[in-house]
Amino acid sequence: MLAHEGGYVNHPRDPGGPTNKGVTQRVYDAYRRGKGLGTKSVQQIANQEVADIYDRQYWDAVKGDDLPAGIDYVVFDGAVNSGPKQSIIWLQRALGSAYGGRIDGTMGLTTITAVNSVEDLDALVDAICDQRMNFLRHLSTFRVFGGGWTARVSEVRAIGKAWASSNAPRVANFYDGASAKAFAEDANEAPTTAPADVATGAGVGGGVVAGTLQSLQDQLMPFSYASQWIGKVIVVLVIVSAILAIGGLGYRWWASRKAKRLAEAVG
Structure with a gap:
């Protein structure tokens, strides 16, 4: 000793x-x-x-x-x-x-x-x-x-x-x-899940906006140019929203797992 x-x-x-x-x-x-x-x-x-x-x-x-x-x-x-x-x-x-x-x-x-x-x-x-x-x-x-x-x-x-x-x-x-x-x-600080909450919330919010635009596109069908433009925006919003939502959920899983391992190691 x-x-x-x-x-x-x-x-x-x-x-x-x-x-x-x-x-x-x-x-x-x-x-x-x-x-x-x-x-x-x-x-x-x-x-x-x-x-x-x-x-x-x-x-x-x-x-x-x-x-x-x-x-x-x-x-x-x-x-x-x-x-x-x-x-x-x-x-x-x-x-x-x-x-x-x-x-x-x-x-x-x-x-x-x-x-x-x-x-x-x-x-x-x-x-x-x-x-x-x-x-x-x-x-x-x-x-x-x-x-x-x-x-x-x-x-x-x-x-x-x-x-x-x-x-x-x-x-x-x-x-x-x-x-x-x-x-x-x-002990090291446990990772916060705040970024995951923000990303997931943004993804859900983007999906809501995409739904609203979809409804607007249906109303503007007679005006083909406006309808096509809104359609492209909807596609982009859906993709970005999906990425944010999936990324947020993935980060939350990683942060929770790391926090659990930290708690187990430190006692």
């Missing part, structure tokens, strides 16, 4: 802000206030404080002691990077049919029982990491930190599998950007 988190960083695009060894300034301030101590820069955080924060706010939050070897580490790492609730959501989704409870990000007895019923822990590690990567790719900050996050999750996957199989894990490395916090609040 400490290898992946590195030391003090304060990247302007990191939503966690000033962070040292994976502990943000906000978390450190709350920790010290809880102990009746004055706040100070997270750059000065002591190793024992880091261990205490990890133990209380992340390991205990995901009930690491109750999880199988390997799974405990994978869920713990996700909790430090994206918060305990988000990491537990990835676990609950990764469990699939083995978990019959709500996807609520709470490590209750139902979740723990489901985890301990899984025989193929390597497959569960893969499923958790796949859920995590899908989440990360839907963040607006992925363009900046995606390379580091991807490398980190790749190592977490390998280390988790090694522990799950009682093998010696590979050595963890630090990757630039890997320690940046990945929060659901930084």
Whole structure:
């Protein structure tokens, strides 16, 4: 964990802000206030404080002691990077049919029982990491930190599998950007359906106008020139209206599908 988190960083695009060894300034301030101590820069955080924060706010939050070897580490790492609730959501989704409870990000007895019923822990590690990567790719900050996050999750996957199989894990490395916090609040915005509504409305409206012109053309039949001119306008209106209506419906389908995928990925 400490290898992946590195030391003090304060990247302007990191939503966690000033962070040292994976502990943000906000978390450190709350920790010290809880102990009746004055706040100070997270750059000065002591190793024992880091261990205490990890133990209380992340390991205990995901009930690491109750999880199988390997799974405990994978869920713990996700909790430090994206918060305990988000990491537990990835676990609950990764469990699939083995978990019959709500996807609520709470490590209750139902979740723990489901985890301990899984025989193929390597497959569960893969499923958790796949859920995590899908989440990360839907963040607006992925363009900046995606390379580091991807490398980190790749190592977490390998280390988790090694522990799950009682093998010696590979050595963890630090990757630039890997320690940046990945929060659901930084998810990409869902596409709006407003353009679809405008296009569909315009298409319907054009069809109404075409119908009105058709009625006018019937009345002007004796005047062949005017009737022919209106006929050409009707054809153009019908074609344009159809294109707008179909395009609007198609865009609405695409926007709704993308919004649904975003919601599923972010949790």
